[in-house]
Each structure stands twice: as C-alpha cells, then as structure tokens.
Amino acid sequence: MFPVDFILFLQIIIFLFITPGTPRIVIVSYSMNYGVQKCIWTALGDITANFIQATLVIFVLGSFFSDNPNFLNIFKWLGVFYLFYLAFDILKSSPKEVNSIKISSKSFLSFFKDGFLVAGLSPKAWLFFPLIFPQFIDFNSNYVVQFFILITTYIVLDFLSLIGYALLAQKLIIWIKANPKTINTISASVLVLIGLVIFLSESY
Numbered sequence: 001m002f003p004v005d006f007i008l009f010l011q012i013i014i015f016l017f018i019t020p021g022t023p024r025i026v027i028v029s030y031s032m033n034y035g036v037q038k039c040i041w042t043a044l045g046d047i048t049a050n051f052i053q054a055t056l057v058i059f060v061l062g063s064f065f066s067d068n069p070n071f072l073n074i075f076k077w078l079g080v081f082y083l084f085y086l087a088f089d090i091l092k093s094s095p096k097e098v099n100s101i102k103i104s105s106k107s108f109l110s111f112f113k114d115g116f117l118v119a120g121l122s123p124k125a126w127l128f129f130p131l132i133f134p135q136f137i138d139f140n141s142n143y144v145v146q147f148f149i150l151i152t153t154y155i156v157l158d159f160l161s162l163i164g165y166a167l168l169a170q171k172l173i174i175w176i177k178a179n180p181k182t183i184n185t186i187s188a189s190v191l192v193l194i195g196l197v198i199f200l201s202e203s204y
Contacts, residue, residue: 003146006153008197009136013154015190016086016128017161023118024165030114031166034106041108043162045115047155050125054151057129058137076198079131083195086124091188135198 003009020028023046030039064071119125137146 003136003150004138005136006149008194009150010153010157011190012083012132012194013157015194017158019086020165021124022122023115023162026114026118027162027165028169030111031169034111036163036166038106038108038111039163039166041111042115043159043166045112045117046119046162047159048112049116049118049120050129050158051151051155053120053125053129054133054147054154057133058143058147075131075134079135080195080199082127082131083191083198087188087191087195091185 027039027042030042133150136150137143
C-alpha cells in the first residue's frame with residue numbers, strides 16, 4: 001500500500017532539507033575546505049544514520065502503533081507542535097559563518113563518521129522520525145512497503161540536497177550573507193502552513 005499523504009510528506013521533508021541546519025553547514029564547510037567529492041562521504045554518513053533512526057522507530061514501535069491506533073493522535077499533536085517549534089527556531093536563528101581556511105587532509109572514513117555523528121546525534125532528527133514519520137504510515141496495512149517507500153524517498157532527497165549545498169557552497173554563502181533572513185522566513189512560514197494542514201486533518 002502507498003504511504004498516507006505522500007505529497008504532504010514530500011512537502012515537509014523538502015522544506016526541512018532546504019533549511020540550512022547543522023548537516024548543511026557541515027557540508028558547506030567541507031565543500032569549501034576539501035572539495036565536493038569528499039562531501040559525498042559525509043552525505044553518505046548522514047543518510048546512513050537517518051536510515052538507522054527510521055528503522056528503529058518504525059520496527060520497534062510499529063507493533064505498538066498497530067495495537068494502539070488511537071495513540072497516533074498523540075503523535076499527531078506532538079508533530080504539529082514540533083513543526084511550529086522548528087518554524088520558530090528557524091525564524092529566530094541567524095546563518096552561521098563558515099570557515100574557509102584550508103584544513104589538513106582527512107580520510108574517507110573520517111568524512112563518513114562526521115556525517116553519521118552529525119545526523120545521528122541531531123535532536124531534530126530524533127524528534128522528526130518518532131513524531132512526523134509515523135504519521136504517513138498505515139500500521140494496519142503493509143507498513144514494511146510503506147516504510148521503504150518513505151525512507152527511500154527521504155534518503156535520496158536528503159543526499160541530493162546535501163550534495164546540492166556542496167556544489168553551490170560559494171554562491172550559497174554569498175547569498176546568505178546578502179539575504180540573511182529571507183530563506184529562514186520562507187522556510188518558517190511554510191512549516192507553519194504544513195503544521196496547520198496536519199492540525200486540520202482527520203484523526204486516526
């Protein structure tokens with residue numbers, strides 16, 4: 001069975017990915033210091049951590065959601081508040097300076113490890129997968145297939161967005177410095193809108 005509200009899921013993750021959070025800042029910095037090719041390993045570490053996070057959430061909690069479908073309503077409201085929190089956090093944040101000084105060489109494993117730890121230890125990621133991700137899975141149907149559709153979509157778009165940041169690092173930094181609040185304001189507004197859509201959606 002196809003995931004629930006797949007288009008809405010796409011909207012949420014796309015606007016999360018365009019937000020210049022910690023993984024994107026790391027990728028931009030590494031792109032400027034080491035080059036785009038090295039950033040591929042950092043991006044692979046990032047999506048590996050996300051895959052593990054999603055797997056733990058769905059397959060450890062999946063049977064619980066199936067036995068307690070009403071419990072998803074609690075996650076629905078938590079998810080709405082989380083999106084509002086993200087919007088507020090993005091709106092009040094300021095773009096960080098990225099160091100452009102060359103740093104000593106690092107191994108491919110080191111780049112992978114950095115990406116893995118940045119994503120694996122990210123509080124926002126650990127909030128997203130338990131609070132938002134399950135909203136788009138019907139646990140009374142074949143949720144394994146739904147999971148792989150959602151997580152494949154997530155990691156492919158996440159990887160592409162990270163590499164996109166790496167490729168456009170120099171121009172991105174110039175643009176952010178010239179328009180420090182524009183991208184934050186747009187992203188925050190869209191997250192609020194998506195939160196309202198979930199708020200008005202039907203209960204489980």
